[in-house]
Amino acid sequence: PMRTVDTDVLVVGAGPSGLTASALLAREGVDAITVNKYAGTAHTPRAHITNQRAMEVFRDLGIEERVRARALPGDHMGDNVWATSFAGRELARMKAWGAGIDRKADYEAASPCGMCNIGQHDLEPVLLDAARDFGADLRFGTELVDIRQDGDGVYATVRERAGGDTYAIRSKYVIGADGGRSTVASELGFGMDGEMGLGYAVNVWLEADLTKYRAHRPGALFFTIQPGRDFWLGAGTYITVKPWNEFVLIVMYDPAVEQIDLSEEAMLARARATIGDPSVEIRIKDISQWQMNRVVATEYRKGRAFLVGDAAHRHPPANGLGSNTSVQDSFNLAWKLALVLGGKAGEALLDSYHDERQPVGRQVVDRAWASVGPTAKIPAILGVRAGQGDEEGAAALDTFFSDTDEGRERRARLQEVLAENNYQFNAHGVELGQRYVSGAVVPDGTPAPPYTRDEQLHYHPTTYPGAYLPHAWVEHDHRRVSTLDVVGDGAFTVITGVGGEGWLLAAEKVAAEFGVTVVGRVVGSGLEYDDVYGDWARIREIDERGALLVRPDRHIAWRSMDRVADPVAALREAMRHVLAIE
Numbered sequence: 001p002m003r004t005v006d007t008d009v010l011v012v013g014a015g016p017s018g019l020t021a022s023a024l025l026a027r028e029g030v031d032a033i034t035v036n037k038y039a040g041t042a043h044t045p046r047a048h049i050t051n052q053r054a055m056e057v058f059r060d061l062g063i064e065e066r067v068r069a070r071a072l073p074g075d076h077m078g079d080n081v082w083a084t085s086f087a088g089r090e091l092a093r094m095k096a097w098g099a100g101i102d103r104k105a106d107y108e109a110a111s112p113c114g115m116c117n118i119g120q121h122d123l124e125p126v127l128l129d130a131a132r133d134f135g136a137d138l139r140f141g142t143e144l145v146d147i148r149q150d151g152d153g154v155y156a157t158v159r160e161r162a163g164g165d166t167y168a169i170r171s172k173y174v175i176g177a178d179g180g181r182s183t184v185a186s187e188l189g190f191g192m193d194g195e196m197g198l199g200y201a202v203n204v205w206l207e208a209d210l211t212k213y214r215a216h217r218p219g220a221l222f223f224t225i226q227p228g229r230d231f232w233l234g235a236g237t238y239i240t241v242k243p244w245n246e247f248v249l250i251v252m253y254d255p256a257v258e259q260i261d262l263s264e265e266a267m268l269a270r271a272r273a274t275i276g277d278p279s280v281e282i283r284i285k286d287i288s289q290w291q292m293n294r295v296v297a298t299e300y301r302k303g304r305a306f307l308v309g310d311a312a313h314r315h316p317p318a319n320g321l322g323s324n325t326s327v328q329d330s331f332n333l334a335w336k337l338a339l340v341l342g343g344k345a346g347e348a349l350l351d352s353y354h355d356e357r358q359p360v361g362r363q364v365v366d367r368a369w370a371s372v373g374p375t376a377k378i379p380a381i382l383g384v385r386a387g388q389g390d391e392e393g394a395a396a397l398d399t400f401f402s403d404t405d406e407g408r409e410r411r412a413r414l415q416e417v418l419a420e421n422n423y424q425f426n427a428h429g430v431e432l433g434q435r436y437v438s439g440a441v442v443p444d445g446t447p448a449p450p451y452t453r454d455e456q457l458h459y460h461p462t463t464y465p466g467a468y469l470p471h472a473w474v475e476h477d478h479r480r481v482s483t484l485d486v487v488g489d490g491a492f493t494v495i496t497g498v499g500g501e502g503w504l505l506a507a508e509k510v511a512a513e514f515g516v517t518v519v520g521r522v523v524g525s526g527l528e529y530d531d532v533y534g535d536w537a538r539i540r541e542i543d544e545r546g547a548l549l550v551r552p553d554r555h556i557a558w559r560s561m562d563r564v565a566d567p568v569a570a571l572r573e574a575m576r577h578v579l580a581i582e
């Protein structure tokens, strides 16, 4: 008979989502095993745009600085350039990822963390170290080959790829973090909505010193546009991996129109044509293929199984939401599993994972596809079409820059389309604005605050239950700390202000009753967390004497607008609701 290993949670996959789950579960002391098919973490850069919410998860894990040390910093990410090649004619430029003067303050006001650009091959080892430091059991080179579940548990069979040893893992729950071809999703029959294989691309990871062409217009993305190639037959898009000598060249192709030659020679020719300077030496490190999908799981939970990351949502890289959303899925799920397994919360708390994250996945998939449209318009506005000859293309570009009515019109049209592209490159509301509606949030009877600016472009901070705790800088021990640092670390937090002592006593009492950690914090003028600028007062929406109950994932579970006669009863009721205790 096959040997069997028992654990509480099996995590399948150790990409950004699986490693985040692994680290968080280990920190909470949950007995878990993480298996990953390959011998190590990602060997190529892949996803790279890392947004503020993902950085905040890394901050909670204590690895923000380590991630940042390996990353291209935010101030090197901002110039999106479109040109015929690096050495060739520049066609368009726009500020991205909040780097524009009109958006900088929005991004800075929203979070203690800046965005950064870091390839998965650099990010994953940091997450892996964190998981190991917390004591996680990670088994690389171990592939899930079979899985089933019943009311009592999950039964998985895994195979060690090196020796071929096969054994069973029996667990109470499983997290499918096994990416776009998820075995967990297919074997356990998760419902999926959408289509796979809607676009095709090749990633060419290469070294080439492009300092001369990139340093004066620093950015994460450089799009080349050449005669005869429209968006879907892209000439090539460069992702910066290391400034300014390491890149990933993404070549899109349409199998219905052209066969792509994946040889190093062919890709070297593509790189030469899009760099446009024969004196630049190019060294190819890796060539890999991927495809664009438009799929979201219709259920994120099925019995004892949960999907996180690409297993649950598969979409193009537009908006850079792939790995970010994956990390945040796990941040939502881990604390809930820890509480349920610890006997502190009812099973129904786990339903809130689907209720909260599935709509986010749906939005991300739809947003990423909607963002492809405005980017795809750019070649045509410049006069570049599929199938056109070099001369015809060059003449069209001359017209674009000419003192003619057509040139004037096209240039004006380009500015309009670049503005539409803000929904991809400066969609701060999409990046940060998730508000949850679920059993793990207690509505306070007030209507949701209306958006005062475009809700996709702008993040609207609010303490409305279900929203993310707003960031404000406050002072503690002569140090500047974020309100986001006042919470987290796997615990619930009650935040109150001047006159809110009753809530602090209630937090202690309720923590003892429920056996969960509820930290009491005071934020306000002259308090332990001193609201020196009055920023918290402007943003908190509740009275100083009111209270917020903040979940471990920094979302607001419940709020009381003011002091109440019996804070213990009020907080107890809120906690019972959130923890799904009958």
Ligand code: FDA
Binding pocket: 012, 013, 014, 015, 016, 017, 018, 035, 036, 037, 038, 046, 047, 048, 049, 120, 142, 143, 144, 145, 177, 178, 179, 180, 181, 182, 183, 203, 288, 289, 290, 308, 309, 310, 311, 316, 317, 318, 320, 321, 322, 323, 326
């Ligand atoms: P991810 O796919 O990263 O990890 C899944 C893990 O599960 C893998 O380590 C795999 O080995 C493991 N696994 C799978 N099946 C298993 C099994 N049966 N048993 C055990 N382990 C198993 N996104 C973007 O925004 N910009 C980009 O440019 C790109 N480019 C890109 C290129 C390539 C080649 C790929 C594959 C993907 C991209 N992406 C991307 C997508 C991005 O990488 C993706 O959104 C995140 O990696 C998702 O993280 P996950 O952890 O969910 O899955």
